Amino acid sequence: MRMAGLIELRNVYKIYAEGLESEVRALDGVSVTIDRGEFVAVVGQSGSGKSTMMNVLGCLDIPTYGDYILNGTDVRELTDQELSRIRNKEIGFIFQQYNLIQNLSVLENVELPLIYQGIDPIDRREMAMDALDRVGLAERYRHKPTQMSGGQQQRVAIARAIATHPPIIMADEPTGALDSRTGLEVLGFLQQLNREGSTIILITHDNGIAATARRIIRLADGRIIEDRVQEVDWL
Amino acid sequence: MNLVQAFKMAWKSIWGKKGRSILTILSIFIGIAAVMTIVSVMEGMKAYTREQNAAMGSNKINIYIYSNVWDEHGNNLGKDYFPDLYNYCNSLSEYIDGVTPVGWLDATVSYGTKTSANMSYQWDEEGNLIGDRPPTLHYGSDQYSNCNNLSIVKGRDLAWLDMENYNQVCVLGAQAAKVFFGSADPVGKVMQVNGYNFEVVGVYGSRLTDENANQSQIDNLIVFPYTTRRILGGQLPTEYQVTVKDSEMITEMISRIGGFLKGLIDRNQGGFDVSSNNQWQEYENEQMTVIGLVLGGIAAISLLVGGIGIMNIMLVTVTERTREIGIRRAIGAQRSSIVAQFLVEAGMLCGIGGVVGVAVGTAGSIILGKAMFQMTIYPPLWVTVAALSLSVALGILFGVYPAIKASRLQPVEALRAE
Numbered sequence: 180m181r182m183a184g185l186i187e188l189r190n191v192y193k194i195y196a197e198g199l200e201s202e203v204r205a206l207d208g209v210s211v212t213i214d215r216g217e218f219v220a221v222v223g224q225s226g227s228g229k230s231t232m233m234n235v236l237g238c239l240d241i242p243t244y245g246d247y248i249l250n251g252t253d254v255r256e257l258t259d260q261e262l263s264r265i266r267n268k269e270i271g272f273i274f275q276q277y278n279l280i281q282n283l284s285v286l287e288n289v290e291l292p293l294i295y296q297g298i299d300p301i302d303r304r305e306m307a308m309d310a311l312d313r314v315g316l317a318e319r320y321r322h323k324p325t326q327m328s329g330g331q332q333q334r335v336a337i338a339r340a341i342a343t344h345p346p347i348i349m350a351d352e353p354t355g356a357l358d359s360r361t362g363l364e365v366l367g368f369l370q371q372l373n374r375e376g377s378t379i380i381l382i383t384h385d386n387g388i389a390a391t392a393r394r395i396i397r398l399a400d401g402r403i404i405e406d407r408v409q410e411v412d413w414l
Numbered sequence: 415m416n417l418v419q420a421f422k423m424a425w426k427s428i429w430g431k432k433g434r435s436i437l438t439i440l441s442i443f444i445g446i447a448a449v450m451t452i453v454s455v456m457e458g459m460k461a462y463t464r465e466q467n468a469a470m471g472s473n474k475i476n477i478y479i480y481s482n483v484w485d486e487h488g489n490n491l492g493k494d495y496f497p498d499l500y501n502y503c504n505s506l507s508e509y510i511d512g513v514t515p516v517g518w519l520d521a522t523v524s525y526g527t528k529t530s531a532n533m534s535y536q537w538d539e540e541g542n543l544i545g546d547r548p549p550t551l552h553y554g555s556d557q558y559s560n561c562n563n564l565s566i567v568k569g570r571d572l573a574w575l576d577m578e579n580y581n582q583v584c585v586l587g588a589q590a591a592k593v594f595f596g597s598a599d600p601v602g603k604v605m606q607v608n609g610y611n612f613e614v615v616g617v618y619g620s621r622l623t624d625e626n627a628n629q630s631q632i633d634n635l636i637v638f639p640y641t642t643r644r645i646l647g648g649q650l651p652t653e654y655q656v657t658v659k660d661s662e663m664i665t666e667m668i669s670r671i672g673g674f675l676k677g678l679i680d681r682n683q684g685g686f687d688v689s690s691n692n693q694w695q696e697y698e699n700e701q702m703t704v705i706g707l708v709l710g711g712i713a714a715i716s717l718l719v720g721g722i723g724i725m726n727i728m729l730v731t732v733t734e735r736t737r738e739i740g741i742r743r744a745i746g747a748q749r750s751s752i753v754a755q756f757l758v759e760a761g762m763l764c765g766i767g768g769v770v771g772v773a774v775g776t777a778g779s780i781i782l783g784k785a786m787f788q789m790t791i792y793p794p795l796w797v798t799v800a801a802l803s804l805s806v807a808l809g810i811l812f813g814v815y816p817a818i819k820a821s822r823l824q825p826v827e828a829l830r831a832e
């Protein structure tokens with residue numbers, strides 16, 4: 180038996196309206212292991228269960244059946260407090276709809292995960308400004324998200340995800356709402372983070388983007404129908 | 415996350431959503447201010463009615479004491495019961511403002527060339543008094559002024575010693591002083607009453623506030639110690655008046671004084687009667703009950719309406735806030751942090767709304783009280799406390815309860831809220 184990976188799903192099901200006529204198996208017996216430092220693209224048709232899998236992996240949702248082992252611990256055993264801590268420290272999320280808080284400034288949004296870590300205001304501001312600097316938005320820290328373009332908002336969301344230097348970054352179609360050029364820019368950030376050691380899990384519709392991932396997992400109807408490793412040239 | 419952080423976060427949230435925050439504060443402050451003002455106006459009405467009733471004499475007890483011992487010439491040989499009644503009433507000074515005999519005398523009063531015997535007066539077509547009107551002459555005790563809402567502005571009031579010593583003194587009402595002395599100081603001057611010398615020892619202030627004071631007979635009076643009837647003539651006093659501090663004590667005082675007089679007066683020598691303007695008393699009580707019911711009802715309805723308003727504005731923002739909670743949870747907020755933030759936020763909003771509401775309610779009460787009843791009405795404490803605590807409790811409850819609910823959702827479910 181081999182060592183457990185960083186992330187491991189064992190026969191995971193996510194079933195909505197179970198037993199009813201309208202039952203949906205968003206995840207239908209998924210088993211997968213992802214190791215530290217991987218760059219994984221999750222692809223599949225709309226409704227195939229990609230987001231559902233990501234939400235389970237990110238501790239935003241719990242599976243109906245099956246186990247999720249993260250870093251050697253069974254997530255099912257964890258208290259809400261511990262799960263919050265994992266979301267806060269271990270995982271950085273990037274959502275398709277950015278999910279910024281509209282009435283907070285760019286800087287305040289990026290600071291938010293650091294506040295929940297209890298980092299003092301001076302360090303917090305420095306870390307948040309560093310993250311904004313990395314996505315090239317340091318001068319716009321006082322703006323409100325609504326004053327920015329979609330690509331800029333997504334970069335703020337990336338800054339928020341990386342501000343805590345989490346070992347895992349999960350992105351659910353981060354380029355879905357962006358044009359191809361800004362999409363490639365976002366992809367560039369993720370590749371850079373991966374080079375620095377972060378584990379990246381990326382959901383995408385875009386075959387071009389998927390082609391840049393070292394590993395591609397393809398879902399259909401809640402099942403993994405393909406899991407393949409490929410050579411890429413950006414490393 | 416510590417409390418300072420929760421405060422900062424709540425403040426950012428309040429400031430960041432000024433529109434919503436102002437609506438919340440508004441709904442709380444309107445609820446509180448409306449209830450306070452309504453109840454104050456009702457209380458003002460109550461006080462006004464009470465004052466009106468007091469003016470009608472509902473805080474007066476009338477006592478009638480008679481004696482049926484006569485000499486062969488038809489002169490009453492009864493004894494003067496007043497000193498005993500006076501002492502008894504003074505022992506109840508906690509409840510009683512004063513006691514005085516009630517009696518008028520018919521006499522000619524003069525000073526210098528002015529004499530009541532040949533004063534002439536008339537009214538012009540606008541109803542203004544032309545000329546001097548003779549004052550009314552009262553027998554009284556030293557508490558006549560207490561019983562009749564008079565107070566000394568010059569010299570001294572009558573004293574009990576004046577009664578005991580049959581002193582030939584008198585006190586003038588404001589208008590009587592004007593009639594006889596114009597603007598000169600009457601104190602120390604000697605007037606003639608049926609030819610007897612009486613020294614003016616004091617002058618009462620006017621009981622009228624408007625400028626037409628000299629049109630009225632109400633301050634045109636002279637009060638004499640009731641014992642001077644020995645000189646000036648007249649029967650023993652048979653009527654007395656007691657003024658009670660609180661009209662609600664009337665019934666109690668009537669029975670106590672009745673009990674006292676029963677022991678004092680020999681059945682074979684005379685009798686007594688103690689009564690008050692009872693129909694007014696009962697009418698007043700009835701009125702107060704109705705006003706009280708209306709007051710309570712309106713206050714309850716206002717509080718209810720205000721409460722529903724607060725509930726509404728708090729609940730309306732829930733879906734919007736649910737998504738925000740989802741975001742915060744997704745990036746690592748603990749449930750307790752979420753609840754703390756919303757608790758502090760709701761508390762701050764309600765606190766601001768509450769302070770503004772109490773201020774506006776107090777101002778509204780004072781302004782309306784002045785405008786409607788010419789009184790300074792402060793909102794009763796119980797209304798302030800009830801309105802404030804209910805609004806704040808509802809605001810916090812409906813501000814925090816949805817947040818608690820949303821924080822219990824899986825983050826992904828909260829994020830799904832539109």
Ligand SMILES: Nc1ncnc2c1ncn2[C@@H]1O[C@H](COP(=O)(O)OP(=O)(O)OP(=O)(O)O)[C@@H](O)[C@H]1O
Pocket residue numbers: 195203204205223224225226227228229230231232
């Ligand atoms: N809360 C829910 N209740 C019922 N069914 C749901 C719920 N959430 C997701 N589903 C269903 O689960 C299935 C998988 O959904 P999921 O969002 O994971 O798809 P996806 O692969 O991310 O699709 P897309 O590419 O459109 O984002 C879909 O059929 C969807 O209708």
Ligand SMILES: [Mg+2]
Pocket residue numbers: 229230231351
């Ligand atoms: Mg999806």
